[in-house]
Amino acid sequence: MTPVFAHGSxxxxxxxxxxxxxRHGYELIQALSDRFGGTYIPSAGTIYPRLAKLEEEGLVTKSTDGRKTVYEITDAGRAELLARQGELDAIETEVTDSVRRLADExxxxxxxxxxxxxxxxxxAKRQARGEGPVRGAGGTGTSGSGSTGPGADPRAESSRAIHEADMVLNEFRQQLRADLRGQASRSLVPTDTVPELRRRLAEVREGILASLSR
Structure with missing residues (x-):
């Protein structure tokens, strides 16, 4: 979601x-970026003219702190904020909805x-049952798969590996969902999370399939 602020929003x-x-100007830019999960990062050319206008209208004041110019809301600014609370609530609702949509995605x-x-x-399991073990499947599934010595049944070992892999996938899914929900409760989830997740999972899948075909 790339938020488009209506006039005055x-x-x-x-x-x-x-x-x-x-806050000073950079802190405002960073705060906006954080609130919108990195989907909206205003430029200095967008922020500073609006701050100058707010100062001109007496809604904010500015002071110098070293090299930084710090902006502070005035009583008149708080009064306008209170008068337009409904509009602000609508903006916050859109932010919340966008985060929820991202989490669903x-x-x-x-x-x-x-x-x-x-x-x-x-x-791979059907192949192992109907056409013999997939080459490399018994050799690569050594972690927690039991004995793979000369007396082991290759088909049984392959089935065990499939079962354990399924458990690993379920555990991964549950843990990642918990991690994402925890992140969403603390702050926004970055919008590049989904593309990055798909890319990483595709890499894992390709690696597993390559190991099976060796």
Missing amino acids: LRLYLLSLLAEQP VRSGVTAAMKSLRADLAS
Whole structure:
């Protein structure tokens, strides 16, 4: 979601950020980026003219702290913020909705990736049962797969590996969902999370399939 502020909305949001605490220009840019999960990063050319306008209207004041110019909301600014609280609530609602949509997309991406991996593993299992063990499957599944010595049944070992892989996938999905929900409760989830997740899972899948075909 790339938020597009309607006329006057960014000005209002800047006032709300300054109502929380005095900030300099870069802190306002960073705060906006954080609130929108990195989907909206205003330029200095967008922020400073609006701050100058707010100062001109008597809604904020500025002071110098070393090399930094710090902006602070005035009583008049707080009064305008209070009068336009309904508009501010609407902006905050859109932010919340966008984060929820992103979280849903992440969950869908994880589910789809897990289904794809399970389908590949199930195919390998059918191959092992009907055409003998997949080359390399017994040798690569050494972690927690039991004995793979001369007396071991290759098909049984392959089935055990498939079962353990399925458990690992379930554990991964549950843990990642918990991690994402925890992150969403603390702050926004970056919008590049889903593409990065898909890329990483595709790499894992390719690596597993390559090891099976060796």
